[in-house]
Amino acid sequence: MMSGITGELWHRINEKRGEYLQLLKSLLSFPSVSATGEGMEEAAGRVAEVLEKVGLRSDIFTDHGGYPIVWGELREERHGTLLIYNHYDVQPPDPLEKWTSPPFQPTIRNERVYARGACDNKGNLAARLCAIDLLLDTIGEVPLNIKFLIEGEEEIGSPHLSKFFQNHREILSADACLWEMGGASPDGRPHIYLGAKGILYLELHASEKRPDLHSSWGAIVRNPAFELVHLLSSMRDRSGRVLIEGFYDDVQMPDSETVALLEELSGFESEVRAIVGDEGLLSNKSAKELLFDLTLMPCINICGIQSGYTGHGSKTVLPSSAFAKIDIRLVPGMRPERVLELVKRHVERVSGGRVSVVPLDMGYPAARTHPSEPFVQLIARTAESAYGMKPIIYPSSAGSGPMYLVTELLQMPCVAAGIGDHQSNVHAPDESISIENYLKGILHVALTIVNFVPFMRGGVTPYL
Amino acid sequence: MMSGITGELWHRINEKRGEYLQLLKSLLSFPSVSATGEGMEEAAGRVAEVLEKVGLRSDIFTDHGGYPIVWGELREERHGTLLIYNHYDVQPPDPLEKWTSPPFQPTIRNERVYARGACDNKGNLAARLCAIDLLLDTIGEVPLNIKFLIEGEEEIGSPHLSKFFQNHREILSADACLWEMGGASPDGRPHIYLGAKGILYLELHASEKRPDLHSSWGAIVRNPAFELVHLLSSMRDRSGRVLIEGFYDDVQMPDSETVALLEELSGFESEVRAIVGDEGLLSNKSAKELLFDLTLMPCINICGIQSGYTGHGSKTVLPSSAFAKIDIRLVPGMRPERVLELVKRHVERVSGGRVSVVPLDMGYPAARTHPSEPFVQLIARTAESAYGMKPIIYPSSAGSGPMYLVTELLQMPCVAAGIGDHQSNVHAPDESISIENYLKGILHVALTIVNFVPFMRGGVTPYL
Numbered sequence: 011m012m013s014g015i016t017g018e019l020w021h022r023i024n025e026k027r028g029e030y031l032q033l034l035k036s037l038l039s040f041p042s043v044s045a046t047g048e049g050m051e052e053a054a055g056r057v058a059e060v061l062e063k064v065g066l067r068s069d070i071f072t073d074h075g076g077y078p079i080v081w082g083e084l085r086e087e088r089h090g091t092l093l094i095y096n097h098y099d100v101q102p103p104d105p106l107e108k109w110t111s112p113p114f115q116p117t118i119r120n121e122r123v124y125a126r127g128a129c130d131n132k133g134n135l136a137a138r139l140c141a142i143d144l145l146l147d148t149i150g151e152v153p154l155n156i157k158f159l160i161e162g163e164e165e166i167g168s169p170h171l172s173k174f175f176q177n178h179r180e181i182l183s184a185d186a187c188l189w190e191m192g193g194a195s196p197d198g199r200p201h202i203y204l205g206a207k208g209i210l211y212l213e214l215h216a217s218e219k220r221p222d223l224h225s226s227w228g229a230i231v232r233n234p235a236f237e238l239v240h241l242l243s244s245m246r247d248r249s250g251r252v253l254i255e256g257f258y259d260d261v262q263m264p265d266s267e268t269v270a271l272l273e274e275l276s277g278f279e280s281e282v283r284a285i286v287g288d289e290g291l292l293s294n295k296s297a298k299e300l301l302f303d304l305t306l307m308p309c310i311n312i313c314g315i316q317s318g319y320t321g322h323g324s325k326t327v328l329p330s331s332a333f334a335k336i337d338i339r340l341v342p343g344m345r346p347e348r349v350l351e352l353v354k355r356h357v358e359r360v361s362g363g364r365v366s367v368v369p370l371d372m373g374y375p376a377a378r379t380h381p382s383e384p385f386v387q388l389i390a391r392t393a394e395s396a397y398g399m400k401p402i403i404y405p406s407s408a409g410s411g412p413m414y415l416v417t418e419l420l421q422m423p424c425v426a427a428g429i430g431d432h433q434s435n436v437h438a439p440d441e442s443i444s445i446e447n448y449l450k451g452i453l454h455v456a457l458t459i460v461n462f463v464p465f466m467r468g469g470v471t472p473y474l
Numbered sequence: 475m476m477s478g479i480t481g482e483l484w485h486r487i488n489e490k491r492g493e494y495l496q497l498l499k500s501l502l503s504f505p506s507v508s509a510t511g512e513g514m515e516e517a518a519g520r521v522a523e524v525l526e527k528v529g530l531r532s533d534i535f536t537d538h539g540g541y542p543i544v545w546g547e548l549r550e551e552r553h554g555t556l557l558i559y560n561h562y563d564v565q566p567p568d569p570l571e572k573w574t575s576p577p578f579q580p581t582i583r584n585e586r587v588y589a590r591g592a593c594d595n596k597g598n599l600a601a602r603l604c605a606i607d608l609l610l611d612t613i614g615e616v617p618l619n620i621k622f623l624i625e626g627e628e629e630i631g632s633p634h635l636s637k638f639f640q641n642h643r644e645i646l647s648a649d650a651c652l653w654e655m656g657g658a659s660p661d662g663r664p665h666i667y668l669g670a671k672g673i674l675y676l677e678l679h680a681s682e683k684r685p686d687l688h689s690s691w692g693a694i695v696r697n698p699a700f701e702l703v704h705l706l707s708s709m710r711d712r713s714g715r716v717l718i719e720g721f722y723d724d725v726q727m728p729d730s731e732t733v734a735l736l737e738e739l740s741g742f743e744s745e746v747r748a749i750v751g752d753e754g755l756l757s758n759k760s761a762k763e764l765l766f767d768l769t770l771m772p773c774i775n776i777c778g779i780q781s782g783y784t785g786h787g788s789k790t791v792l793p794s795s796a797f798a799k800i801d802i803r804l805v806p807g808m809r810p811e812r813v814l815e816l817v818k819r820h821v822e823r824v825s826g827g828r829v830s831v832v833p834l835d836m837g838y839p840a841a842r843t844h845p846s847e848p849f850v851q852l853i854a855r856t857a858e859s860a861y862g863m864k865p866i867i868y869p870s871s872a873g874s875g876p877m878y879l880v881t882e883l884l885q886m887p888c889v890a891a892g893i894g895d896h897q898s899n900v901h902a903p904d905e906s907i908s909i910e911n912y913l914k915g916i917l918h919v920a921l922t923i924v925n926f927v928p929f930m931r932g933g934v935t936p937y938l
Contacts, residue, residue, distance in 0.1 A: 221902045226871070228801075229767050230714065290682055313792075324777075335789070
């Protein structure tokens with residue numbers, strides 16, 4: 011049972027439930043797949059329309075050179091400013107046949123909303139917009155300057171976002187930044203993330219200057235699929251440890267206050283086993299060691315691999331080419347350009363120049379905000395009030411985001427909280443969010459906004 | 475310049491060139507892809523029609539349970555019988571975009587005929603049918619009993635052919651068998667093959683009991699693509715040597731007369747380099763060692779591999795499954811069922827039960843006819859007359875075919891000769907044959923038929 015301001019806001023959220031689900035659906039009803047370009051031309055305009063409807067002044071920026079950035083502002087000359095980062099682009103929806111309902115037709119089943127982007131990231135954006143609407147509707151104002159930065163290239167590594175930050179540094183000024191993602195445990199405990207990994211996304215191409223041949227030649231002729239297989243298995247051992255020389259050299263090991271956060275994550279192991287099954291983990295490490303690896307260590311993953319004939323039946327062919335897509339997650343201290351150099355050296359040494367390394371973009375480094383920052387404490391307190399449970403604070407997301415632009419370039423604390431859960435299937439078929447988490451997310455953001463100035467100035471949260 | 479019978483036949487072949495190309499095109503104008511089933515329903519009937527047109531009595535057998543077998547006979551109660559083996563099924567034509575002209579629209583460019591099956595194996599079938607026509611047209615008879623066995627499942631490993639041999643052993647009786655494939659060097663020297671490797675075709679499947687996940691989980695969660703990559707690289711080293719325990723144990727090493735044939739293959743290395751490029755070979759072995767590996771040793775090849783996202787751009791996904799298609803070429807002494815057992819043991823040991831082995835069929839063993847057999851000498855002599863050059867005799871093809879049914883079950887000598895060349899792109903886009911080789915192939919088969927009884931009975935070749 012919620013009481014006080016929290017209870018009143020929760021009551022009103024539930025009264026407006028239909029309206030808030032409608033706002034969510036309006037964002038989920040169109041494709042915006044940055045990897046393929048599908049729907050991207052219209053998407054920014056549709057997002058800006060939703061912003062205006064809620065009462066924000068919107069702008070669309072294109073001078074950074076990539077897909078448009080939607081900017082939203084509610085400026086009332088208050089004593090504090092919160093920057094909110096989201097993205098409207100989504101991952102490709104394939105394999106389409108694995109979706110229960112079409113990815114761009116939001117569908118409610120069992121109190122969950124299913125659609126590509128439901129969690130990552132249109133659902134989070136919708137909850138934050140609803141929080142603005144909620145405050146305008148209940149207290150008649152938003153007691154804080156709000157700035158929305160909604161980009162269209164997060165899922166392809168945000169290749170042009172740094173340009174935008176350089177071009178528009180002045181409008182980005184704020185006291186803190188609320189980042190895009192987050193969720194809650196199966197038992198309802200909210201998750202807060204104090205950082206994000208960096209990323210480098212590469213393709214590895216092995217090809218021969220000959221056509222596909224009859225596979226009987228395989229006895230003496232090079233097979234690019236085998237070249238690639240030998241290379242990939244030289245890059246990571248069976249326990250997941252990266253074997254590229256120098257890969258771990260620049261890793262800044264986290265301090266004790268940061269590592270201590272992992273002690274709080276008691277339910278983690280059972281959560282993970284619920285997702286991946288009893289035998290789905292790479293190693294038999296303890297829950298704390300797994301968390302350490304997941305949040306605080308770099309890694310390499312094969313996202314895709316393809317060569318030769320993969321249709322029905324048996325075709326005996328010696329392929330002329332093979333490729334793989336791999337992502338490399340970075341932690342503080344690692345620079346993507348340096349890691350690329352190390353990968354290139356490794357590939358050259360192992361493949362003798364037979365495999366080429368093609369970075370799809372230059373990626374970005376990791377970011378972390380220290381747990382001692384006041385903004386971290388504010389987000390944690392409002393989360394506890396909104397969800398009725400102490401939040402779990404992760405020192406970093408296992409995922410990536412260009413958060414370094416905020417922490418490194420703007421030198422601003424940056425924290426992520428959001429509406430996902432263990433069933434959200436982010437980046438996979440049947441992506442979804444629970445309606446419960448969506449509504450709680452609205453409440454959390456609204457409480458953060460109303461308490462922002464009192465807490466950041468005086469360490470108090472009068473409106474809970 | 476050709477003289478005697480050879481010259482007369484060659485003259486007549488050139489007069490009938492248009493008609494013989496038309497017969498070839500009639501076989502190349504329809505798909506018959508056993509791997510996918512495309513066109514297979516009509517194909518046997520169309521092949522039988524062509525046989526009847528040439529003057530053979532045809533039958534279609536289906537009691538073996540697979541795609542129909544077309545049987546053709548010209549029975550004149552002569553003192554000798556030649557069994558001729560061909561197949562009307564072809565490899566899948568993909569990737570379609572790499573064909574200059576559509577695969578099932580035979581097209582002539584630069585004195586070559588382009589189509590799927592032009593070489594493997596409809597072109598060979600056409601040449602043999604034209605040889606029958608040629609003899610009926612010129613000498614008015616075919617001085618030998620001829621039996622055509624034309625199957626529809628060679629490209630998928632002939633899974634039902636042994637059943638046909640068991641069911642119809644009596645009609646298969648003959649003195650020797652002319653097998654389906656062969657070709658000539660760039661300088662026009664004909665190739666003859668005294669055997670074929672066996673084959674075992676497998677799929678390897680790695681899959682996890684979870685959906686695709688966001689790739690950030692890759693730090694601690696198993697990736698089936700990496701499982702497969704580690705497994706495949708444990709099966710073969712970088713030089714092509716197979717690392718599966720016991721793999722080479724049953725290999726019957728060839729005798730000196732067989733190995734001596736390799737000495738004659740002087741042009742081999744430059745031929746291979748013309749096809750695969752200077753750096754396309756797996757090792758720096760000598761030409762003779764390469765030939766030994768190619769024709770007399772077993773090998774493993776990746777025909778295809780697939781996992782995760784392989785479309786445009788960067789999708790960060792941790793795939794839930796991965797698979798590969800591999801073929802294993804066998805030599806005399808090796809039994810497919812034993813090799814399958816060894817592979818399963820290896821996969822179990824390396825992957826700990828995480829990868830499953832799925833044989834697409836049970837494959838078949840290798841076959842070889844010894845170089846001292848009279849039928850080998852006949853084919854070599856008629857080849858020398860038809861091509862004007864001493865043939866190159868390979869102890870075995872590098873490729874596979876169910877020739878063991880002839881050599882092992884019927885205990886009959888079996889030799890292959892045909893119409894391909896180094897530009898034939900067998901199993902690949904733009905498959906083709908040269909018209910010159912096609913016409914010479916007709917001549918070679920015709921000369922073999924007319925000299926068969928005299929040579930096999932008295933060691934003479936009066937009709938050259």
